[in-house]
């Protein structure tokens with residue numbers, strides 16, 4: 001993709017500016033800034049004796065969660081906000097984990113497994129163990145994409161358990177890195193413009209695993225239990241701690257509306273939003289900064305047992321200030337969600353009812369009748385807003401010209 005790039009420089013533009021490779025093409029410029037299209041391959045431009053580094057326009061989003069915790073579903077909701085379908089790279093490996101749409105490219109961090117399935121078995125490590133992953137390559141490639149440079153990314157093949165030949169990834173407008181460890185390595189973490197952690201409680205994770213792996217993949221109840229237990233120590237050591245770094249956490253818990261519920265069908269979902277994140281302002285209910293408990297069921301919202309309860313207010317999370325919006329229960333009729341939407345603010349919609357429209361459009365996705373779908377949709381809209389703000393701000397920030 002050719003990324004448009006504007007570079008503001010203090011360099012005197014009396015001497016002409018050239019793309020240093022592959023051909024010496026003169027760049028257009030006026031007064032103190034240059035405007036040009038980058039090939040997506042080269043980020044250094046030469047002006048007299050100075051080299052100007054073009055910071056790519058790629059916005060990088062990190063999405064962390066354990067396997068089977070709804071990352072793919074979230075990605076489908078996010079892509080849907082931008083319109084257009086997400087597809088695997090054309091003509092590439094049919095087992096590629098990458099999804100590309102007009103605006104977004106989603107890469108799966110499983111592709112940075114340094115050990116294949118046999119290698120992990122031989123060394124006695126799980127895929128969650130950092131020793132089974134190449135964080136140096138992950139950092140170099142995410143950085144390159146952020147800087148506007150295409151990369152040859154490896155592919156981990158989930159069908160064969162092998163590392164396949166790499167695929168070409170060009171810098172997109174929005175790069176989403178999803179998987180087990182987007183916030184584990186400090187260098188990678190610092191490249192993220194926004195990060196999300198899907199925190200699914202053990203009870204709910206178990207219910208979802210049973211539903212998918214038993215019903216859809218023919219696994220036995222015993223094997224699902226064994227697999228969850230085997231992953232737990234590494235999950236606790238390497239995956240779960242990443243939530244302290246997330247800008248938004250979607251926490252999924254069993255309902256509190258039914259005493260001692262053990263069915264795991266009705267969910268209590270908490271959207272934990274960090275305060276002070278650039279280009280992100282937390283969503284609020286009714287009145288910003290207050291503490292509110294709201295049961296919307298009645299004339300405008302039909303609710304069957306056990307009903308719906310919203311809560312909103314400030315809190316602290318891992319020592320930092322957050323705002324928490326919570327929904328316990330589920331919707332009977334999605335079209336009535338407009339009533340709830342009209343009481344929420346800072347949801348970054350472009351028109352009245354956009355959240356409801358998105359939820360109706362994706363009504364067949366898992367979680368569309370509860371807080372998981374609602375909060376994933378809202379975060380999708382917030383990411384669109386964050387992206388637009390970052391792009392707008394780039395035109396205003398001077399980029400230093402460095403001496404060659």
Ligand SMILES: Nc1ncnc2c1ncn2[C@@H]1O[C@H](COP(=O)(O)OP(=O)(O)OP(=O)(O)O)[C@@H](O)[C@H]1O
Pocket residue numbers: 065066067068069070071072073074208209211212366367368372373
């Ligand atoms: N919000 C939800 N409500 C109910 N079930 C859900 C929800 N999200 C996901 N699930 C269940 O979990 C399964 C896995 O979801 P999804 O494929 O989105 O997760 P994933 O994290 O991408 O998984 P993996 O990493 O294993 O590919 C779904 O098939 C569905 O059964």
Ligand SMILES: O=C(CO)[C@H](O)[C@H](O)COP(=O)(O)O
Pocket residue numbers: 067110117127128157158159161180
């Ligand atoms: O935790 C996982 C991330 O999705 C997978 O278990 C890991 O990638 C290994 O994959 P596979 O089980 O296909 O060998």
